[in-house]
Amino acid sequence: MSDTIIKVDGISKEYRIGGTKVAGGNLRESVVNFCREQAETLKSILSGAAPDSGTEKFWALDDVSFEVKEGEVVGIIGRNGAGKSTLLKILSRITEPTRGWALMNGRVGSLLEVGTGFHQALSGRENIFLSGAILGMARSEIKKKFDEIVDFAGIDKFIDTPVKRYSSGMQVRLGFAVAAHLEPEILIIDEVLAVGDVAFQRKCLGKMDEVSKSGRTVLFVSHNMPAVRSLCTRSILLEEGKLVYDGSSDTCIDKYMERNISMRRDGDLSFFRRDRITDATNAFMKNIRVTGGQRVDEHLPSFTSGEDVEIVMEYEVRRPVRGASLTLNLNKLEGDKVSVIYTGDKDLAVDMEPGTSEVKCRIKGLPLTPGLYQMNFGLNESGSKGRATDYLVGVPLFEISEVPETGGNFPHRPWGAVQWSDVEWVMPCDVEGR
Amino acid sequence: MSEPPLPGELGKHSILIRPGMFGMLRTLHETWACRELLYFLAWRDIHVRYKQAIMGFAWALLQPLLTMVVFTLVFNRIAGIDSGNIAYPVFSFTGVLPWQLFQNSMQRCSESVVNEARVLTKVYFPRFIIPFASVISALADFCVALVILFGLIIYYDITPTWRFAVLPLFIAYAVFAALAVGLWLSALNARFRDVRHIVPFMLRLWMFLSPVAYPLSTFIKKFPPAFHWVYTINPMVGVIEGFRWALLGTDSLEPALFVNSVIITVLLFIGGVVYFRRVERTFADVL
Ligand SMILES: Nc1ncnc2c1ncn2[C@@H]1O[C@H](COP(=O)(O)OP(=O)(O)OP(=O)(O)O)[C@@H](O)[C@H]1O
Ligand SMILES: [Mg+2]
Numbered sequence: 001m002s003d004t005i006i007k008v009d010g011i012s013k014e015y016r017i018g019g020t021k022v023a024g025g026n027l028r029e030s031v032v033n034f035c036r037e038q039a040e041t042l043k044s045i046l047s048g049a050a051p052d053s054g055t056e057k058f059w060a061l062d063d064v065s066f067e068v069k070e071g072e073v074v075g076i077i078g079r080n081g082a083g084k085s086t087l088l089k090i091l092s093r094i095t096e097p098t099r100g101w102a103l104m105n106g107r108v109g110s111l112l113e114v115g116t117g118f119h120q121a122l123s124g125r126e127n128i129f130l131s132g133a134i135l136g137m138a139r140s141e142i143k144k145k146f147d148e149i150v151d152f153a154g155i156d157k158f159i160d161t162p163v164k165r166y167s168s169g170m171q172v173r174l175g176f177a178v179a180a181h182l183e184p185e186i187l188i189i190d191e192v193l194a195v196g197d198v199a200f201q202r203k204c205l206g207k208m209d210e211v212s213k214s215g216r217t218v219l220f221v222s223h224n225m226p227a228v229r230s231l232c233t234r235s236i237l238l239e240e241g242k243l244v245y246d247g248s249s250d251t252c253i254d255k256y257m258e259r260n261i262s263m264r265r266d267g268d269l270s271f272f273r274r275d276r277i278t279d280a281t282n283a284f285m286k287n288i289r290v291t292g293g294q295r296v297d298e299h300l301p302s303f304t305s306g307e308d309v310e311i312v313m314e315y316e317v318r319r320p321v322r323g324a325s326l327t328l329n330l331n332k333l334e335g336d337k338v339s340v341i342y343t344g345d346k347d348l349a350v351d352m353e354p355g356t357s358e359v360k361c362r363i364k365g366l367p368l369t370p371g372l373y374q375m376n377f378g379l380n381e382s383g384s385k386g387r388a389t390d391y392l393v394g395v396p397l398f399e400i401s402e403v404p405e406t407g408g409n410f411p412h413r414p415w416g417a418v419q420w421s422d423v424e425w426v427m428p429c430d431v432e433g434r
Numbered sequence: 435m436s437e438p439p440l441p442g443e444l445g446k447h448s449i450l451i452r453p454g455m456f457g458m459l460r461t462l463h464e465t466w467a468c469r470e471l472l473y474f475l476a477w478r479d480i481h482v483r484y485k486q487a488i489m490g491f492a493w494a495l496l497q498p499l500l501t502m503v504v505f506t507l508v509f510n511r512i513a514g515i516d517s518g519n520i521a522y523p524v525f526s527f528t529g530v531l532p533w534q535l536f537q538n539s540m541q542r543c544s545e546s547v548v549n550e551a552r553v554l555t556k557v558y559f560p561r562f563i564i565p566f567a568s569v570i571s572a573l574a575d576f577c578v579a580l581v582i583l584f585g586l587i588i589y590y591d592i593t594p595t596w597r598f599a600v601l602p603l604f605i606a607y608a609v610f611a612a613l614a615v616g617l618w619l620s621a622l623n624a625r626f627r628d629v630r631h632i633v634p635f636m637l638r639l640w641m642f643l644s645p646v647a648y649p650l651s652t653f654i655k656k657f658p659p660a661f662h663w664v665y666t667i668n669p670m671v672g673v674i675e676g677f678r679w680a681l682l683g684t685d686s687l688e689p690a691l692f693v694n695s696v697i698i699t700v701l702l703f704i705g706g707v708v709y710f711r712r713v714e715r716t717f718a719d720v721l
Contacts, residue, residue, distance in 0.1 A: 010435030015719070045625075063435070093451060093558040095718040101438035101452035105445055113556045121482050133474040134557055185447075 005186060005217050006068040006091070010100035013061040013086050013241075017276070060086045062241040063100070068219070070185075073212040075232035075249055076221045077256055080274040080393055082238040084221045088112060088190050091219065106185030106217070109136060114192050115175025120164035124155055124174055127163050131178045145181045152207075153177035173200055180207045187211060190221045205231070223394075225253050225335035257333055257396075260374070264299050264396040274391040283321050283352060284390040285377060287314040290398050300372075302399040305419045309366050309398065313359045313377065315390075317352045323382040324350040324389065326359060333372035333396060338417045350379070368400045369419045454715070464560040472563045476570035479542075483571055494578035498534050502527045509647040517649055520682050524586050528677045529646035531579055536608045536670055537637050538572035543616025544633050547624045551721040561714040565620045569609055576605070587681070597680040604676035611669035611699050617706030621713040625720050644670040650686045666691040669699045 061083045068074055076084050089095045091102055092110035117134035118127050128149055132142040142149075150156050153173040155166070163171060176192065189208070205227055212218050212231060222228050228235060228249055235252035237245040245255045263271040269285055270277075277284050289312040293303040303309060311328070325348075328341040341361065343350060350359060377392040403419050438452055465472075484490030502523055509515045510522040517525035546568035547554070547561070554561065587594070623629040643665075645653060650671065654662055665671065666687065672695045675687040 009438070045622075065435070089555075089718065090451060093449070094555060096453055096715045097451065098453060100435055101450060103439060103444075104449045104451065106447055108449065108558075110557060113552075116556045117553050119478055119482060121485055122478065126478075126481070130474055130478055133471045134553060134559065136557075136559070139470055 003070045004067050005070040005105045008102040009065050011061055011064045011090060011097045011102055012059055012099040014057055014098040015060045017056045059241050064243045066236060066246050068217060070217055071215045072234060073218040073232045075228035075235035076219060077228060077235055078238035083241040084238055085190055088188050088221060092188050104186060108186045109182040109184030110188040111179040111192055112190045114172050118163055121162055123162055124159045128178055135179060135182055149177045149181050176204055187216055187218045229253060260394060261396050267299055272392040272395045274393050282319045282389055283315045283317040285313060285392055286316040300396060300399060302401040305368055305400050305403045306365050306421045309363045311361045315352060315357045317354050317357050321352040321381060325380050326350055327378040329376040331374050332417055333374050367419050367421060369416055370400045370402060372399050373397055465562050468559055468563055471559055472567050475567035479571035480574045491578055494575040498530050498579045499582055501530045505647050515648045521590055524590050526647055527586055528681050529674045531583060532608050532673045532677050533641060533646045535572060535576040536612050538575055539569040539609050539612030540616045541633055542568040542572055543612060544619035544623055547620040555718045555721055561717060565617055569612060601680045604673050608673045614699050614703035614706055617710045621710045624717050644668055645674050650675055667695055667698050669695050
């Protein structure tokens with residue numbers, strides 16, 4: 001037991017979904033219900049239990065158990081809402097489990113957000129101390145590492161400038177730099193590399209690699225499969241709060257992708273939806289079709305590189321949608337980002353009337369290398385403050401099966417994502433007779 | 435699911451996570467271990483407040499000063515409230531000063547948990563230090579305003595006595611009373627944001643029920659003795675009268691009544707601690 005540093009046994013967490021009460025019933029029932037609710041609220045105030053604001057409860061984590069040995073770097077993957085953050089929050093003691101227990105045999109440092117505790121009015125220097133203290137560093141420790149942190153963030157010129165004048169990229173760099181210099185025995189990291197520019201992301205991954213090689217134990221949540229594959233030898237797959245696989249990262253990621261593909265084959269879109277549909281949702285995607293190509297599989301057709309592709313998005317519209325935009329993010333199935341297609345680029349607005357509405361997007365001559373591709377679909381209404389009306393993540397969409405005109409020399413080209421067809425060469429000399 | 439290990443079986447740095455894990459002793463121990471964080475949070479509040487140095491200081495000075503001027507005009511000149519042989523401006527200032535300490539402490543305390551929501555949902559530290567850190571900036575404002583008090587003492591030629599030395603006790607009591615109420619409110623505020631709207635109103639009424647602008651004797655004269663007990667439950671009666679006793683040499687509050695209010699405040703504080711500790715485990719879920 002000496003080298004087991006984390007032991008998680010039967011951890012479960014129950015949350016309540018607020019606001020979705022069944023309407024109807026007569027007045028007498030409403031009055032009785034109202035009184036019962038008030039009584040329950042009062043009871044829960046006095047007992048200090050979480051509020052019973054919604055009637056529906058669900059398990060965000062359901063009986064999760066695993067063990068981690070000292071020095072292991074474990075990836076935690078799963079779809080949006082699978083319970084990854086909830087698990088990390090419980091293990092970093094931010095929230096309590098409803099059932100089960102976990103034992104952490106060492107000092108825990110958690111990085112669930114970049115720039116925790118930053119205050120916009122304070123300077124970079126002051127924020128390093130503040131954020132460091134909040135993350136659990138002693139003042140002497142911060143002092144000792146101060147120069148290193150500033151250096152890592154690359155903001156030495158702006159160290160006495162208020163953080164509110166920083167670009168968001170600079171804030172992220174500073175935030176990560178502080179957290180990267182924590183020295184706990186157990187490091188817990190949630191999807192924090194999704195922000196920041198590519199160069200800095202690479203630097204962070206490098207730092208994390210360094211951390212993992214230094215023998216520290218790391219729990220690492222990410223949607224970035226290549227990063228998980230390279231950093232973690234072992235991964236855990238969560239699905240709807242349940243642990244469905246625990247083993248080598250390669251197998252775990254394969255399982256995850258297989259699962260996505262099989263859900264796509266079943267045509268079930270709710271599996272890919274980031275946020276639940278509520279009464280306030282004005283419109284949501286009902287069906288996605290991809291037309292053209294060889295129809296091997298209804299939901300996952302295959303194409304030859306350079307073919308035209310048409311994506312038909314069918315929305316169920318409850319209330320009129322005005323001036324919305326659609327953002328389609330194309331990625332390889334493994335997670336590498338390929339491209340963004342955005343209605344705003346053409347100054348188009350999506351207007352939809354109640355009922356069923358179809359939006360079609362034709363892409364001419366899609367120049368992709370063979371492999372499976374997935375797409376995110378974001379419908380954003382103008383006044384929605386950045387929160388999408390409906391957002392589907394990582395829907396496996398089509399396969400590029402072959403590249404034409406390779407002359408048979410290189411039939412499989414799974415590297416990169418772009419396959420140019422319009423390439424001209426100029427050779428140094430043209431030997432006659434060949 | 436197997437049985438969790440017993441506390442005795444744990445290593446020195448081991449943490450057992452389970453439902454209801456935030457124990458009282460552990461909390462006290464951790465709070466002590468986190469005093470540096472307490473310092474940083476308080477420092478941040480003060481620093482941000484006084485960042486634009488001139489406005490920050492000016493505000494801490496102007497607020498009590500203007501309140502005193504308006505009180506003198508309205509209550510003394512217009513309403514004719516008499517402060518006996520003590521000049522009304524000093525008299526009211528010795529009420530306004532502790533009152534604003536109490537008011538600011540309590541208000542900041544009641545909003546502290548909600549204001550730290552972002553940090554609370556992202557990192558663990560004993561939640562307990564949040565309300566405590568929040569009152570320190572109010573103490574800083576109070577210290578700035580003390581300058582005016584010294585000015586008045588010199589201007590009105592008040593001779594310092596040994597009683598001046600007791601003043602810190604009343605200052606501490608004002609902050610303690612603010613915490614006693616603030617702990618409850620800060621925890622309630624996390625769940626019911628309406629608390630935010632109730633607090634200013636509550637404080638306004640509370641001020642009129644405290645002898646800030648009028649002498650305690652005026653109030654006591656108007657009501658039968660049975661009510662005195664009820665009135666003096668308000669800890670601010672003790673604090674303000676304590677200030678006047680120490681600085682101006684008045685003594686209109688019976689010590690027995692003062693002791694009553696201390697007992698009730700201590701009980702309120704203990705209740706607040708227990709309630710806060712009960713609710714703190716759900717902060718991250720409801721904020
Ligand atoms: N405080 C809360 N109250 C109610 N429900 C919550 C709360 N926090 C999370 N949930 C719900 O619990 C489920 C799991 O959420 P969690 O944040 O752990 O998912 P995740 O795996 O981290 O997803 P993502 O990849 O989007 O970060 C989700 O359905 C979420 O809506
Ligand atoms: Mg998450």
